Amino acid sequence: MQYPIYLDYNATTPCLPEVIEAMLPYFGTHLGNAASKSHPYGWVAENAVEEAREKIANLIGAKSKEIIFTSGATEAINLGIKGTFDAYLGEKQHYITCKTEHKAVLDTFAELQKRGAELTYLEVNSKGEISLDELEKAILPNTKLICLMWANNETGIIHPVEKIFKLAEKRNVIFFTDAVQAAGKIPVFTKGIHLMAISAHKLYGPKGVGALYVRHNHDMPKPLCQIHGGGHEKGMRSGTLNVPGIVGFGAAAQVRMNEMKLEGERLKTLRNKLEKELLEIAETKLNGSQENRLSHVTNIAFGGVEGEELLRRVNQKVAVSSGSACTSISPKPSHVLAAMGLNSDLGRASIRFSLGKGTTEKDIEDAVSWVKKVVVELRNS
Template sequence: MNYPIYLDYNATTPCAAEVIEAMIPWFGAHFGNAASKSHAYGWVAENAVEEAREQIANLIGAQPKEIIFTSGATEGINLAIKGVFDLFPGEKQHYITCQTEHKAVLDALQSLEERGIEVTYLPVDKEGNISIEELRASILPHTKMICLMWANNETGVIHPVEEISKLAEERNLIFFSDAVQAAGKIPLTLQGIHLMAISAHKFYGPKGVGALFIRHNHTLPKPIAQIHGGGHEKGFRSGTLNVPGIVGMGRAAVLRKSEMKIESQRLQELRDLLEMRLLAISDTRLNGGKHRLTHVSNIAFGGVEGEELLKKVCQKIAVSSGSACTSISPKPSHVLQAMGLATDLGRASIRFSLGRNTTEKDVLDAAEWVEEVVKDLR
């Protein structure tokens, strides 16, 4: 198939060749169940899982025992949020999040609102930033958790995680962060973070595997399991482990740790080149401020119809109008709406996200095609 230029790395990344190579033996030669404790097939699989656990812990600065494997970030997010809710049956509960969070967080919290919790949805400014003062003022006597992502999946805007974590520590609150777009892209520090979700397929690992960081040796309580049946993963997540996927996630973590800094600089240069070309088109604007991931650009194109714009651009470039999870929805992005963007302009915004395989030629060809499409549509 003649695929278009791929600039949708925030939706998913291709498995690195080294990751695929590392996974293959675990589908065949080493097919054992990691929970089989009585023979060598199980022992070998378990050893591979524990090695991967350590590799992932090293990427994010955690201890291996703080890594719980899941099927992906959505499961990790639900375990974190709903697992904390279950800790306080019958109690008045309040949670703080942001209007621009991923739908997995917003939908999980909405499901709990139907069961009686209160939720504060912090607003953002026109660049997608929250106010720490507003966050501080939102804390109530019965606040249980702060749920704020590390980096936004649509704009790349990075939240002030260090300040948020300090505030959470001061108030002895559980701080959960969706770090799906940040892990493997920027250095992470876990000081003050109690729970954190990541996903392998966002940093060149396989789909269908992720991890939830759960802080060990802390007075704050750990979430209650949402999946039962065997007590796997220290009782937090029952189910036969996806050994090939976990091995792949571990290998991807090693790769990202070694190449993250240099790759981030390379992608920033390419991203800046793309922005320079696209923002030179009349009636365009950047959605998001300066403090954002180096590989992401979200650009609004005035004077065109959004659906037609995306359809035409995607003939030669694989991009999206926002989160892959909401790409089937005709509604404008909730992230851009929260940033104050008009509905028509929100629909006519495109997220470009670059990655490991992106070249300067890709960027220049993409910019040329977008210029042509916008000119034709206008």
């Protein structure tokens, strides 16, 4: 099969060869269950898990005991949000998030609203930025948690995390950040953050494994477990650990620690070339900010074309998406772009291009050429 040029690295990344190599022994030779404490098979598996936990903790500036393994970021988000709600059960609860959060966050909060939680959804401006003044005004005496992503998956915009955590700290509110698109791509930290979701397959690790960072040494409640049965992961997430996946996650985290700065600079150069040339097409505009964003992402609106047909045609030779991979099957315009003020037609005719380790200058040149050809043909049809 002849695959198209891959420019959808925000949806998922390929496993690096060294990640696959690290994982392979744990599918066969080292077959133990990490919870089997009575023989060498279990000891080897447990040791591998703890080594990976340390590497992942190092990536985000945490202690290894603060890393709770999950099946991915969606589970980590559900554990962090629903687990916090359960920890405060019986109290009046208010939560703050933003209209441009990932659906994993928004859908989880929608479920909490059914259970009686009060929600404030912050607005964003045309660049996708929140107002810190509005955030501060939204904090109530019964606000339990602020949940704001580190970097947006559709536009790449980076929220001012340091200023957010200082507001949360001042008002004694738990701060949870979805750092799925940030970890392994830009430096992240845990100072002032209570909960953080990360995912292996967004940083060149395997699918099906993620983690929730749970800060220790503070007096606010920690999330209560949502999956029972065995008390794994310090009682926070029961279930047999995915040892090969966790080993791969650790290997990927270690690689990204060493290469993210130089790779980020390389991708920024390629992204800027792609963006500059596509924005030369008439009736195009950048969705979001040119400054405060991830270096490998651009989101461009193409006026004068029908969105579904644009995406279908572009994907014949360039693999891209119109938004989150979780919602790419929906013909509806992106909720992120809608919150930024784009009308539904332009929202549907917007494409997210996300670059990665396999992206070359020739890929960019070929992608630009193809997209220009498609847009011209659609406008003339």
